[in-house]
Amino acid sequence: MHYSQESLATLDSRFRAHLINSLSGFKSANLIGTQDSQGQTNLAIVSSVFHLGAHPPLVGMIIRPHSVARHTFENILETKVYTINQVNADIVSQAHQTSARYDKEESEFTMTGLTPETLADFKAPFVAQSHLKYAVQFREHQHLAINGTELVIGEIIDLHVKDGAIQEDGFIDLEALNTVTVSGLDSYHKTQIIERLPYAKKENYRD
Amino acid sequence: MHYSQESLATLDSRFRAHLINSLSGFKSANLIGTQDSQGQTNLAIVSSVFHLGAHPPLVGMIIRPHSVARHTFENILETKVYTINQVNADIVSQAHQTSARYDKEESEFTMTGLTPETLADFKAPFVAQSHLKYAVQFREHQHLAINGTELVIGEIIDLHVKDGAIQEDGFIDLEALNTVTVSGLDSYHKTQIIERLPYAKKENYRD
Numbered sequence: 001m002h003y004s005q006e007s008l009a010t011l012d013s014r015f016r017a018h019l020i021n022s023l024s025g026f027k028s029a030n031l032i033g034t035q036d037s038q039g040q041t042n043l044a045i046v047s048s049v050f051h052l053g054a055h056p057p058l059v060g061m062i063i064r065p066h067s068v069a070r071h072t073f074e075n076i077l078e079t080k081v082y083t084i085n086q087v088n089a090d091i092v093s094q095a096h097q098t099s100a101r102y103d104k105e106e107s108e109f110t111m112t113g114l115t116p117e118t119l120a121d122f123k124a125p126f127v128a129q130s131h132l133k134y135a136v137q138f139r140e141h142q143h144l145a146i147n148g149t150e151l152v153i154g155e156i157i158d159l160h161v162k163d164g165a166i167q168e169d170g171f172i173d174l175e176a177l178n179t180v181t182v183s184g185l186d187s188y189h190k191t192q193i194i195e196r197l198p199y200a201k202k203e204n205y206r207d
Numbered sequence: 208m209h210y211s212q213e214s215l216a217t218l219d220s221r222f223r224a225h226l227i228n229s230l231s232g233f234k235s236a237n238l239i240g241t242q243d244s245q246g247q248t249n250l251a252i253v254s255s256v257f258h259l260g261a262h263p264p265l266v267g268m269i270i271r272p273h274s275v276a277r278h279t280f281e282n283i284l285e286t287k288v289y290t291i292n293q294v295n296a297d298i299v300s301q302a303h304q305t306s307a308r309y310d311k312e313e314s315e316f317t318m319t320g321l322t323p324e325t326l327a328d329f330k331a332p333f334v335a336q337s338h339l340k341y342a343v344q345f346r347e348h349q350h351l352a353i354n355g356t357e358l359v360i361g362e363i364i365d366l367h368v369k370d371g372a373i374q375e376d377g378f379i380d381l382e383a384l385n386t387v388t389v390s391g392l393d394s395y396h397k398t399q400i401i402e403r404l405p406y407a408k409k410e411n412y413r414d
Binding site: 001002003004005008011012013014015016017018019020021022023024025026027028029030047048049050051052053054055056057058059060062084086087089092093096097098099100101102111132134139140142144146147149151153156157158159160161162163165166167169170171172174175179180181183184185186187188189190191192193194195196197198199200201202 | 208209210211212215218219220221222223224225226227228229230231232233234235236237254255256257258259260261262263264265266267269291293294296299300303304305306307308309318339341346347349351353354356358360363364365366367368369370372373374376377378379381382386387388390391392393394395396397398399400401402403404405406407408409
């Protein structure tokens with residue numbers, strides 16, 4: 001099956017959205033918890049959270065400022081903090097439902113039945129049902145003029161992981177946490193480990 | 208299990224790398240194919256490829272310009288084109304091995320046994336063994352001064368997908384392609400679909 005640049009451009013826009021969203025491969029599934037300066041909470045599922053660096057511990061995500069994630073972006077600029085909460089198999093449908101277009105005064109926590117949790121007085125809500133979650137200090141955003149999106153970068157400042165999932169070398173067993181992955185716009189998947197591979201060196205290749 | 212900002216900062220650097228790399232959740236696994244202006248090919252596994260937008264069809268990735276991916280970045284700046292090839296379960300060990308620090312004149316294709324493929328005269332090599340691959344025209348890069356990484360943005364201009372994987376609405380069944388996902392620095396996973404969920408609306412929430 002082959003699509004040229006011209007055939008991609010003439011696809012029905014919904015078909016193209018599904019198709020192009022599938023191309024990058026499997027994505028992370030995370031809930032972004034925020035609140036405004038009056039304490040009105042918001043929760044939004046985001047599939048574009050990515051690792052940016054370990055030292056300092058930085059995480060990036062792409063937000064469309066005029067999409068349903070607009071309140072998330074506004075709250076981050078207002079309070080400079082947010083939480084990232086991994087989605088597990090038990091909360092997939094509630095997590096997905098946070099992508100509905102609720103009004104600002106309708107908290108997605110209330111509307112979907114997920115439970116806001118305050119940890120260590122942090123000024124953004126965590127998701128009680130998530131097994132891996134962390135507090136993030138907003139560091140900067142970059143406007144990507146090429147398509148009007150925003151790259152939001154934050155520093156991980158406080159990490160909460162369910163007991164037993166962190167292995168001796170620091171690797172976190174996401175399968176022990178039931179963490180899911182997303183493909184396309186709306187498909188949720190469990191995972192099954194194939195293997196962990198050793199650090200790749202020129203001399204140690206086993207074919 | 209709880210790590211504060213202070214305890215994260217004092218972790219052994221290898222432990223911290225494994226830990227922090229696990230936090231964003233599951234990642235995509237892609238091979239980036241490039242060549243220099245003399246035709247010397249390069250192939251590099253990257254776990255930071257992400258969907259940036261469908262219209263125009265844009266894809267982003269994070270590259271550390273002084274890492275083993277340095278030749279990839281140099282080749283992209285030199286030729287303005289690259290390919291992205293999804294990693295499937297049959298080529299996990301070869302794909303991972305491309306992360307070894309080969310010299311520029313040692314092509315990772317030759318060193319790992321993956322097969323370079325030229326499609327439609329595009330000036331970057333595809334991976335014959337990949338079932339979903341696309342030609343990318345470099346659009347821009349942004350230096351992220353916060354940690355010295357580069358955000359590389361490209362436009363998808365030519366798409367090749369194994370027959371039978373594209374569904375009626377444009378969704379691509381990545382499981383039919385055996386596409387894998389990565390967690391942490393070195394863990395590869397197969398997936399099993401839970402479900403596709405309908406477009407979320409305020410009024411249609413089913414709990």
